[in-house]
Amino acid sequence: MYLSEITTELLGRERQEALGQFLTPSPVGDFMASLFSTLPHNVRLIDAGAGTGALTAAFVRRACAKDSGVKSIYATTYELDTKILSALRVTLAECESLCSERGISFKAEVHHADFIETMAGKLSGDLFSSAAPSFNIAIANPPYKKINTASPERRALRSVGLETSNLYTGFVGLLTRLLEDGGQLVAITPRSFCNGPYFRPFREDFLNLMELQHLHVFESRDAAFRDDAVLQENVIFHATKGKTQPPIVTVSSSSGDAGASITAKGFHFAEIVYPNDVERFIHIPADTGHASATARLSDLPDSLASLGLTVSTGRVVDFRLKNALRPTPGPGTVPLLYPCHFNGGTVHWPKLEARKPNAILDNAETRPWLVPSGLYLLTKRFTSKEERRRLVACLFDPADVKAEWLGFENHLNYFHTDGKGLERKLALGLFVYLNSTLVDQYFRCFSGHTQVNATDLRRLAYPDRATLEAMGNALKRTDASQDELDQLVENHLYGLQ
Numbered sequence: 001m002y003l004s005e006i007t008t009e010l011l012g013r014e015r016q017e018a019l020g021q022f023l024t025p026s027p028v029g030d031f032m033a034s035l036f037s038t039l040p041h042n043v044r045l046i047d048a049g050a051g052t053g054a055l056t057a058a059f060v061r062r063a064c065a066k067d068s069g070v071k072s073i074y075a076t077t078y079e080l081d082t083k084i085l086s087a088l089r090v091t092l093a094e095c096e097s098l099c100s101e102r103g104i105s106f107k108a109e110v111h112h113a114d115f116i117e118t119m120a121g122k123l124s125g126d127l128f129s130s131a132a133p134s135f136n137i138a139i140a141n142p143p144y145k146k147i148n149t150a151s152p153e154r155r156a157l158r159s160v161g162l163e164t165s166n167l168y169t170g171f172v173g174l175l176t177r178l179l180e181d182g183g184q185l186v187a188i189t190p191r192s193f194c195n196g197p198y199f200r201p202f203r204e205d206f207l208n209l210m211e212l213q214h215l216h217v218f219e220s221r222d223a224a225f226r227d228d229a230v231l232q233e234n235v236i237f238h239a240t241k242g243k244t245q246p247p248i249v250t251v252s253s254s255s256g257d258a259g260a261s262i263t264a265k266g267f268h269f270a271e272i273v274y275p276n277d278v279e280r281f282i283h284i285p286a287d288t289g290h291a292s293a294t295a296r297l298s299d300l301p302d303s304l305a306s307l308g309l310t311v312s313t314g315r316v317v318d319f320r321l322k323n324a325l326r327p328t329p330g331p332g333t334v335p336l337l338y339p340c341h342f343n344g345g346t347v348h349w350p351k352l353e354a355r356k357p358n359a360i361l362d363n364a365e366t367r368p369w370l371v372p373s374g375l376y377l378l379t380k381r382f383t384s385k386e387e388r389r390r391l392v393a394c395l396f397d398p399a400d401v402k403a404e405w406l407g408f409e410n411h412l413n414y415f416h417t418d419g420k421g422l423e424r425k426l427a428l429g430l431f432v433y434l435n436s437t438l439v440d441q442y443f444r445c446f447s448g449h450t451q452v453n454a455t456d457l458r459r460l461a462y463p464d465r466a467t468l469e470a471m472g473n474a475l476k477r478t479d480a481s482q483d484e485l486d487q488l489v490e491n492h493l494y495g496l497q
């Protein structure tokens with residue numbers, strides 16, 4: 001058992017969650033330490049939120065390997081939790097003896113203090129703080145916790161120009177400021193900063209200060225912290241302080257099991273952060289298929305808006321309209337559609353054996369939440385992990401379900417033209433495109449979770465109207481196989497016959 005595992009048992013889950021305390025298993029720490037490129041002779045290391053010191057220890061093991069060139073290590077550690085400090089001191093003592101065996105000088109400081117408050121104070125030059133130190137190596141597994149706008153952490157971070165809603169990005173933002181030019185950072189964090197809308201200012205700040213060298217993802221979402229049962233998609237990154245992004249960023253992945261093989265590939269920086277993207281999204285291609293999907297989609301000319309279309313989330317929030325819901329259609333009701341009504345490419349309604357209601361009363365209270373009947377394209381907002389695709393689109397055809405008005409429930413999105421149905425050829429073209437492997441790969445690479453929201457669909461690039469209509473025209477049946485759909489996309493988008 002590792003020291004970190006023993007401490008995990010001692011600390012208890014509630015306490016761990018309050019402190020964002022998920023300790024890095026030793027194989028992950030060693031992998032992180034292996035990502036640093038040439039090490040400085042005299043290392044000034046910062047380990048912020050050090051826990052039991054797992055990451056400093058991993059770095060020291062790397063530095064003590066043959067020919068590392070390291071002559072001295074000065075480790076600065078910050079840790080808020082009193083209970084864990086003695087374990088941290090034990091680790092640092094072990095680091096000192098390992099270094100002394102290898103003729104490397106090792107000194108360490110333990111700061112039992114709030115890293116954010118202390119470093120923001122130093123960096124903003126407040127009257128009570130001494131000058132900020134500078135480091136050439138930073139290694140971190142920072143705590144993850146939302147911080148609200150009025151919290152002291154947010155205020156402290158704001159004082160150094162960092163506007164961010166999570167502790168982990170606050171930690172990383174401060175570390176990037178504490179590094180000297182050419183200094184290196186390796187961190188493991190949630191993946192949310194790569195594409196979360198709230199993290200835009202952080203991405204901007206990070207990419208302005210740091211050169212992104214390497215990204216590593218785990219294939220399974222509970223991988224890195226399996227022992228702690230943290231269901232979180234994590235990313236490990238290596239970045240160097242500087243202003244010129246490298247031409248090639250290495251992207252690697254592994255299953256997350258100790259000793260598992262790692263596959264790696266180089267991508268142009270422009271494939272990771274698109275040159276004109278104001279959102280500065282960091283795309284992480286998990287394999288070549290994903291990478292080419294992102295590159296191919298970025299060539300498409302249209303957006304939903306330029307096609308004159310809109311996508312909205314179903315407006316019927318069922319628990320708010322409970323009294324109007326009916327298990328079966330009857331007088332005064334209209335069809336109510338849930339994802340359970342998706343049946344291959346079309347809608348199967350009513351589904352009397354389903355647990356969900358099939359109908360909703362059409363009255364003055366419910367009418368604002370209904371839409372006029374027409375041809376709509378529906379997509380599921382949430383897909384199960386077992387589902388073959390992240391995006392599942394199905395066609396609602398008024399010829400199959402006779403009604404004047406319809407209710408779309410909140411777990412689905414619907415494509416429409418100004419609140420009304422779509423033209424048939426265009427709807428069928430969208431059906432082909434959205435159900436293609438190309439779009440699926442794009443979503444898999446772009447977002448870490450299985451949810452596809454209306455904003456994601458608005459942000460997607462689309463083929464032009466003529467191409468969509470041609471694909472729609474060529475679609476013979478809505479229960480076409482995946483191969484048939486993909487072939488249609490290839491033929492019409494890339495002219496392969």
Ligand SMILES: C[S@@+](CC[C@H](N)C(=O)[O-])C[C@H]1O[C@@H](n2cnc3c(N)ncnc32)[C@H](O)[C@@H]1O
Pocket residue numbers: 004019020021022023024025048049050051052053054055078079080081084113114115116140141142143144
């Ligand atoms: C995710 S854990 C990682 C610990 C260790 N670096 C590792 O990798 O095993 C984050 C650590 O940060 C500490 N922490 C949380 N908030 C902190 C703060 N504001 N200042 C310093 N440490 C903090 C927690 O107690 C916890 O030990």
